[in-house]
Amino acid sequence: xxxxxxxxxxxxxxxxxxxxxxxxxxxxxxxxxxxxxxxxxxxxxxxxxxxxxxxxxxxxxxxxxxxxxxxxxxxxxxxxxxxxxxxxxxxxxxxxxxxxxxxxxxxxxxxxxxxxxxxxxxxxxxxxxxxxxxxxxxxxxxxxxxxxxxxxxxxxxxxxxxxxxxxxxxxxxxxxxxxxxxxxxxxxxxxxxxxxxxxxxxxxxxxxxxxxxxxxxxxxxxxxxxxxxxxxxxxxxxxxxxxxxxxxxxxxxxxxxxxxxxxxxxxxxxxxxxxxxxxxxxxxxxxxxxxxxxxxxxxxxxxxxxxxxxxxxxxxxxxxxxxxxxxxxxxxxxxxxxxxxxxxxxxxxxxxxxxxxxxxxxxxxxxxxxxxxxxxxxxxxxxxxxxxxxxxxxxxxxxxxxxxxxxxxxxxxxxxxxxxxxxxxxxxxxxxxxxxxxxxxxxxxxxxxxxxxxxxxxxxxxxxxxxxxxxxxxxxxxxxxxxxxxxxxxxxxxxxxxxxxxxxxxxxxxxxxxxxxxxxxxxxxxxxxxxxxxxxxxxxxxxxxxxxxxxxxxxxxxxxxxxxxxxxxxxxxxxxxxxxxxxxxxxxxxxxxxxxxxxxxxxxxxxxxxxxxxxxxxxxxxxxxxxxxxxxxxxxxxxxxxxxxxxxxxxxxxxxxxxxxxxxxxxxxxxxxxxxxxxxxxxxxxxxxxxxxxxxxxxxxxxxxxxxxxxxxxxxxxxxxxxxxxxxxxxxxxxxxxxxxxxxxxxxxxxxxxxxxxxxxxxxxxxxxxxxxxxxxxxxxxxxxxxxxxxxxx
Amino acid sequence: xxxxxxxxxxxxxxxxxxxxxxxxxxxxxxxxxxxxxxxxxxxxxxxxxxxxxxxxxxxxxxxxxxxxxxxxxxxxxxxxxxxxxxxxxxxxxxxxxxxxxxxxxxxxxxxxxxxxxxxxxxxxxxxxxxxxxxxxxxxxxxxxxxxxxxxxxxx
Numbered sequence: 001x002x003x004x005x006x007x008x009x010x011x012x013x014x015x016x017x018x019x020x021x022x023x024x025x026x027x028x029x030x031x032x033x034x035x036x037x038x039x040x041x042x043x044x045x046x047x048x049x050x051x052x053x054x055x056x057x058x059x060x061x062x063x064x065x066x067x068x069x070x071x072x073x074x075x076x077x078x079x080x081x082x083x084x085x086x087x088x089x090x091x092x093x094x095x096x097x098x099x100x101x102x103x104x105x106x107x108x109x110x111x112x113x114x115x116x117x118x119x120x121x122x123x124x125x126x127x128x129x130x131x132x133x134x135x136x137x138x139x140x141x142x143x144x145x146x147x148x149x150x151x152x153x154x155x156x157x158x159x160x161x162x163x164x165x166x167x168x169x170x171x172x173x174x175x176x177x178x179x180x181x182x183x184x185x186x187x188x189x190x191x192x193x194x195x196x197x198x199x200x201x202x203x204x205x206x207x208x209x210x211x212x213x214x215x216x217x218x219x220x221x222x223x224x225x226x227x228x229x230x231x232x233x234x235x236x237x238x239x240x241x242x243x244x245x246x247x248x249x250x251x252x253x254x255x256x257x258x259x260x261x262x263x264x265x266x267x268x269x270x271x272x273x274x275x276x277x278x279x280x281x282x283x284x285x286x287x288x289x290x291x292x293x294x295x296x297x298x299x300x301x302x303x304x305x306x307x308x309x310x311x312x313x314x315x316x317x318x319x320x321x322x323x324x325x326x327x328x329x330x331x332x333x334x335x336x337x338x339x340x341x342x343x344x345x346x347x348x349x350x351x352x353x354x355x356x357x358x359x360x361x362x363x364x365x366x367x368x369x370x371x372x373x374x375x376x377x378x379x380x381x382x383x384x385x386x387x388x389x390x391x392x393x394x395x396x397x398x399x400x401x402x403x404x405x406x407x408x409x410x411x412x413x414x415x416x417x418x419x420x421x422x423x424x425x426x427x428x429x430x431x432x433x434x435x436x437x438x439x440x441x442x443x444x445x446x447x448x449x450x451x452x453x454x455x456x457x458x459x460x461x462x463x464x465x466x467x468x469x470x471x472x473x474x475x476x477x478x479x480x481x482x483x484x485x486x487x488x489x490x491x492x493x494x495x496x497x498x499x500x501x502x503x504x505x506x507x508x509x510x511x512x513x514x515x516x517x518x519x520x521x522x523x524x525x526x527x528x529x530x531x532x533x534x535x536x537x538x539x540x541x542x543x544x545x546x547x548x549x550x551x552x553x554x555x556x557x558x559x560x561x562x563x564x565x566x567x568x569x570x571x572x573x574x575x576x577x578x579x580x581x582x583x584x585x586x587x588x589x590x591x592x593x594x595x596x597x598x599x600x601x602x603x604x605x606x607x608x609x610x611x612x613x614x615x616x617x618x619x620x621x622x623x624x625x626x627x628x629x630x631x632x633x634x635x636x637x638x639x640x641x642x643x644x645x646x647x648x649x650x651x652x653x654x655x656x657x658x659x660x661x662x663x664x665x666x667x668x669x670x671x672x673x674x675x676x677x678x679x680x681x682x683x684x685x686x687x688x689x690x691x692x693x694x695x696x697x698x699x700x701x702x703x704x705x706x707x708x709x710x711x712x713x714x715x716x717x718x719x720x721x722x723x724x725x726x727x728x729x730x731x732x733x734x735x736x737x738x739x740x741x742x743x744x745x746x747x748x749x750x751x752x753x754x755x756x757x758x759x760x761x762x763x764x765x766x767x768x769x770x771x772x773x774x775x776x777x778x779x780x781x782x783x784x785x786x787x788x789x790x791x792x793x794x
Numbered sequence: 795x796x797x798x799x800x801x802x803x804x805x806x807x808x809x810x811x812x813x814x815x816x817x818x819x820x821x822x823x824x825x826x827x828x829x830x831x832x833x834x835x836x837x838x839x840x841x842x843x844x845x846x847x848x849x850x851x852x853x854x855x856x857x858x859x860x861x862x863x864x865x866x867x868x869x870x871x872x873x874x875x876x877x878x879x880x881x882x883x884x885x886x887x888x889x890x891x892x893x894x895x896x897x898x899x900x901x902x903x904x905x906x907x908x909x910x911x912x913x914x915x916x917x918x919x920x921x922x923x924x925x926x927x928x929x930x931x932x933x934x935x936x937x938x939x940x941x942x943x944x945x946x947x948x949x
Contacts, residue, residue, distance in 0.1 A: 017885055024893025025881040027828015027868035031894065058803065125813075163904035167941065203832045203840060203894040254894025255829070255928050288835040511892030677888045681930060690930030712837035720919040720932040728933075745807050749931075766905050 010524030012740075015090035015677040018516045019530070020509075022113035029252040032224045033284045040209060040280035041070055043270060044127035046117040046134050046410060046587045047292065048109030050706020051143065051364040052157070052597040055109060056137035058117050063133035068126030071277070072134065079123060081272040084166040085238030086328070088261055088485035089230075090335035096167040099158040099362075099671070101328040103265035103272075109138070111156055111326035111365050113292025115265055120273060120281065133292035141210030141363045143705030144246035147301050147322045150361040153262050157327060157362040160493035166325050166334060171341050173354040173417050174316075181316030181353045183305035186476035188658045189389045194301035195378045196775055197324065197699035199709070200371050201717050204254020205290050208267045210274035219274065219405045220247045223267055226256040228509055230485065234263045234331070239272055253510035257689070258370030259294050260510065261550040262614045287314035291710035296699055297322030297371020298630075304344065304382045306390050307353075312401045318487035319382065323360040328368035333367055334360055335483060339375030339469070339551075339770035344384035347427045347643060348405035352417045364705050370550060372689050372750045373468075380466040383771070386760065387461075398759065399435060402465055403428065413736065420469070422641045423737045426671070427465055430731050431645040434667040435463070437727055438647035446478040451767055458656040459662075460764025464646045470744040471556030489553070489634065490545045493522065493569055494629035496614035499608035501526060501533045503565075506546015507558035508538045513678045514554055518562050520674055521740070525566035526607060527593025541674050545633070552744025555674065556640040560738045561632045568630035572608045576628075579621035580592045580613065603739045604751055640735060640743035648756040652764040657783030659695060659761055661724045666752065668728070669744040680746050683728040686749020692718050693750075698776050716776075717726060765789065802870030809943075810857045816850075818843040819857035820867060828897045830870040833924070839925030842898035843867045848903035851924070856880040868897035871904070879947045880904050880939075889938030891929035895900065899925045903939045908948050915940065 023029040048055075057611065058074035089681040104115045119133050121127035126278040136414040142155045150157075150164040157164055182188060208223035217243060225231050226247040253260060266283045273643040274281040285293060300323050307514075308318040323337040337358045345354060387405075391398040405416050409426040416422060441459060447459040472478070472489035490506040503518050519533035536542050549558075570590055577595035578585050581603055588595045596604035609626065613619065617626035666683050673679045696716035700708045709715040716722075734741030761777050762770055774781060798807045808823050820843070821827050829852060832840035841853040846867040871878040877885065881899050890896040898924065906913065906921040913921060918939045919932070925937060928936055 018888070019884045020893070021878065023875060025868075025884060026872050026891055026899065027826070027897050029893055031829065031830070033831070034821075036825075145858065201928060203838065203892065204830070205832065205927065255892040257928070287838075332814075335910055513891070583818040678820070679932060681888050681891055684931035685929045686931075689928075711835045712833045713835040717926055717928065719923045719926060720936060722921045723932060725915070725936070726931060726933050758856060 005245040011520045011530060012524045012674050016520055016530060016675055017778045018513050019519060020513060020515055024287065025521035027115065031204055031252045031254055032209065033633055035209060035222055036213060037209055037280045037282060040128040041120040041122065041277065041280045042124040043266065043281055043283040043458050044131050045115040045266065045516055046112045046131045047289070048112060048116050049137060050109055050138050050140050051112050052141040053138040054141065055105065055107060055108045055116055056139060060117060062135065063119055063130040066130040066133050068119045068122040069130045070122065071558050072117065074117050075102065075647040078104050079106055081276065082238060084238050086268070087238060087331060088329040088333065090332045090482065092334045092338060092482055093167045093413050095572050097161045097163070098329050098332060099161050103268045111667045113366055114327060115452040117378055118269060120314050121276065123391040124284065136482055145363055145365060145705050147324055147361060147363065147699045150363050151322060151359065156515040157364055157729055164331065166360045168357065169338060170357045171356040171418070174352040177353040178316050181307045182305065185275065185315060187308045187311040187312065187390060187394055189386055189393055190305045191386050191389050193302040193385055194380055195298040195302060195381065196261050197299045198257035198297040198318060198371055198697050199291050199699050199715050200216025200257045200294065200297060201712065201715065202255030202257055202259055204286055205285045206260065206264065207571065208270050209272035209280060212274050212278060218245045219248065219271055220249060221267060221271055222249050222251055224253050224260055224516070225250050226253065226260040226510055227552055228508055228538055229506060229538055229548050231263055231267065231544045235271055238268055241646055247541045258297065258550060260376055261370050262295060282529040283545045285713060288710045289717065291562055291705055292366055295330055295369035296366045296369060297324070298378060299368045300378055302378065302382045304386045306386050308390060312390065312396065312783050313403050314345070314348050314405055316351050317345045317350060318355045319562050321358040323358055324368055325362050325593045326365050327362060328522065330367045330369045333369045335440065336368065336370055336375045340479065340557055342420055343376055343379040343467060343469060344648050345417070346380065347407060347467050350417050354417050365701055366707070368509055370631040372686065373747045374551065375748065376468055377690060377751045377754060380464065380572055380751050381755045384464045385758060388759045389771060392766065398463055399431065399440065402431060402463065412760030419770045421638060422467065423638055423735050424733045425467070425641065425643045426731065426733050427643060430667045430669055431465055431641060433729065433731060434665050436647045437729055438649060438663055438665040440647065443649055458652045458764040460652060461652045461762040462756045462759030462763055464752045464759065466644060466752045468642045468748050468751045469639045470642065470747060471550035471636060472553045473528060473639055475635050485547060487557065488633050489547055489561045490631065490633045491558065491565045492629060492631040493562065494662040495569060495607065495611040497612050501528055501564060503533060503535045505535060505544045505558055505562065506543055506548065507554040508548040512554065512682070513675065517555065517678060518559060518673045521559060521562050522566055525563060526569065546763045552746040554743050555742050556738065557634060557636050559674070559742065560740060561634040563740055564632040564634055565630045568632065569628060572624065572630065573607060573628060575621055575624055576610050598758040620686045625704055636737065638737045640737060642668060642670045642745060642748045643744040644748060644752055646752040646756040648760040650760040650764055652761060652782060654786055657779035657786065658687060659777060659782060661691070661757070664724050665727045665728065666749060667731055668745065668748050668752070669731045669733050670748065671729070672732060672741040674742065679730065682745045683749040684726045687746060687753045688718065689721050690750040691723060694754040694775050694777060696722065795858050795860055799860050799865060800943065801865045802867060806861055814854065815853055815858045816855040816857045816860050817852040820852060821868065822924040826867050826869050830894055830897060832894065837926065839902060840895050840898040842901045842925065844901060844905065849902050868901060871900065879945055880942045881943035883945065884938040885937040887934050887941055889930065891942045895925060899927065899935060901925060904948070907943055911948065912943055
């Protein structure tokens with residue numbers, strides 16, 4: 001089988017404007033709440049105001065009498081609708097505790113926002129009004145909001161399992177070698193970091209609509225989801241609907257970042273109630289509702305220890321995490337900390353001395369799950385902050401310490417101590433480029449000058465070098481992690497009789513521009529204009545098989561499937577062309593959209609003619625079927641490993657604690673770039689989310705377990721005036737893993753950013769003796785840190 | 795209450811509940827869903843449209859308050875199948891990804907340039923403080939608006 005290479009004069013690698021844009025720019029695109037669904041009932045969910053409470057009587061009678069109300073139900077009323085509890089697709093250990101979780105809780109509320117009753121009415125306003133008519137007898141119980149309190153099992157979130165611990169997971173490389181390395185080490189550091197809970201806040205609130213199809217048992221669910229394929233299977237299993245009767249459609253989706261990679265109570269409620277009532281049922285969240293009812297990200301106590309020799313070369317890494325699951329396990333909640341488990345040695349050459357343990361606990365807060373980076377920003381933060389701690393302890397520059405430890409460019413493919421093979425990288429190259437763009441030496445000189453002058457506007461520079469493990473994933477590796485699905489992706493490419501191209505992909509874009517990128521790949525492979533390619537996705541009736549979009553996987557897996565399908569198309573087309581031109585296969589070359597006999601350029605057949613011949617089938621060679629299409633399911637042989645170095649320059653106002661980011665440089669390497677415009681956009685957006693964790697965002701729960709930051713007025717998603725321009729200037733180290741040499745980029749920006757910012761702030765204050773500052777580094781926190789440091793130093 | 799509103803040049807008359815927000819009226823009654831709802835605290839700006847030439851967050855206004863006004867929504871910006879220069883600038887500069895904040899962002903940006911035709915980068919960032927985006931990190935949005943200003947928007 002041949003692999004036709006992408007033509008050097010093609011569109012791949014150029015800044016093609018996005019095909020998706022006109023519909024989005026004019027308001028024509030339809031998001032889920034935009035859909036007009038005649039006769040739909042509106043669902044509203046009554047949510048517990050208590051973080052932890054037994055539920056007694058639920059009286060919906062008053063609600064039933066309110067205007068527009070068609071029905072109202074308690075959790076107990078709905079129990080017989082569920083064929084199974086809500087799904088968790090990642091049982092990370094054989095003894096992992098996954099207590100039953102129902103779309104509406106029948107017995108106990110376990111977080112503020114936990115659904116306890118529902119109303120169906122003829123409008124959204126009437127449904128929400130009627131929630132106030134429902135009476136619930138709550139018996140409040142003590143909340144569990146502190147992770148160390150959860151560990152102590154003082155108050156149990158789930159009585160039946162006898163503990164708050166869901167699982168303990170270990171990765172031990174080298175056994176006693178770890179302890180020995182710490183015993184022998186010239187230098188050690190032991191640090192604790194807190195990964196605060198974050199609220200994803202995609203700009204489009206979650207929404208769904210279940211529409212029973214007439215004259216049959218079919219059900220269509222429209223949902224603002226990243227995972228229509230997975231959702232279809234899970235909905236079928238949970239509700240006992242035959243899978244072939246379920247269709248899931250994701251209309252335009254307004255951002256996900258992992259928060260729409262899930263199976264949510266409201267989706268299951270809409271389907272179940274649509275079946276029960278024989279009418280469409282729809283729902284949309286209000287923003288403050290969504291802050292509670294949509295999964296949150298992060299939530300970890302991280303203890304990390306590094307052992308190093310006299311030169312600062314790492315000899316061992318030891319990590320202990322306590323991870324906050326929240327009240328229930330959602331789709332991949334337990335696996336998130338483990339996605340980072342392999343990465344706490346970062347980009348550094350480490351011998352086989354690595355110990356990682358994660359203990360995950362239930363709390364009475366919103367369930368956590370995937371949020372941009374999902375486990376890898378956490379890992380990168382811990383190792384990159386700890387490296388700065390080690391550099392400070394040794395009294396050497398943090399860049400110098402990193403240079404002594406980077407895996408060298410010539411060491412790739414590099415088999416890490418975990419056994420994972422990192423395909424390609426050049427950490428020193430990225431670091432040198434980033435520090436030069438940030439004028440590292442110049443900033444250091446200015447920093448010295450300001451310190452000597454006693455300037456209260458303190459300059460700091462911070463580095464973060466990262467590896468990212470994405471492009472989920474080789475299915476056999478997922479098996480070894482007990483993940484409940486594979487990591488393949490599908491593509492069908494079809495050359496229509498009139499030479500337009502149809503691509504059906506199993507990916508589910510929600511802002512990443514896959515229609516444009518897949519069109520570019522096909523354009524170069526088949527020699528057609530980008531405009532002649534139509535990419536179909538996000539509807540299980542049109543794209544029946546796929547594993548959707550998350551984990552920066554779509555290009556590295558889905559895009560490769562598209563490329564491979566084009567190769568198969570050309571193989572078949574070559575056979576038809578050879579037959580028609582009466583030439584041997586190997587005598588033909590494909591260039592400029594046509595097959596030509598080598599050395600006889602006027603003996604040629606354009607792909608368009610081949611497609612039409614395949615359609616009419618009047619004279620096809622023996623054994624060749626009509627039509628010109630090919631389908632591929634590609635299971636990647638490895639993860640993809642983007643890497644990079646970010647450098648952040650800050651100015652900290654000693655008197656107010658205000659942090660101004662003066663410069664942010666991101667050198668990210670995702671291998672070959674299909675569309676540099678799209679890659680830059682992903683880096684910009686990713687960096688700002690990581691920077692926002694460092695400076696602005698935190699989901700704050702009070703002592704009663706109430707979420708105090710549930711609106712955009714108090715949860716600080718940054719505005720344009722809060723963030724700097726980003727200098728995104730890549731390096732390109734092609735991946736040897738796939739034919740396009742590509743890696744993922746969707747999460748890399750977020751993975752690199754937070755430690756770069758915090759390292760910079762700590763650096764700005766290091767001469768005061770400051771060694772750490774918690775995230776988010778608000779002016780209050782920075783000011784208090786400065787005061788404490790000054791008070792302690794004489 | 796009976797209200798009469800002109801939207802994108804067409805006049806509508808409807809009976810509305812006094813408590814109906816303008817954004818819900820536009821989306822559900824007039825049927826123009828380009829204007830989006832992204833929050834419930836008037837923080838995000840996804841609902842931004844123009845009333846009598848001024849940008850307004852339509853979630854902070856009641857439909858009855860819009861009685862007799864002339865409203866322009868994102869659907870009214872492009873003319874005869876041609877994108878408005880601000881929309882074109884966003885396209886040229888990759889100023890959108892998922893597109894959800896985009897209608898409000900574009901309407902706010904048009905209004906910004908009307909008041910300040912040649913803003914500095916800082917003025918663009920401050921001027922768009924009321925419009926949140928989660929995808930782009932704002933870098934290319936700012937670039938788009940500055941490009942539109944260079945192209946002479948508003949012309």
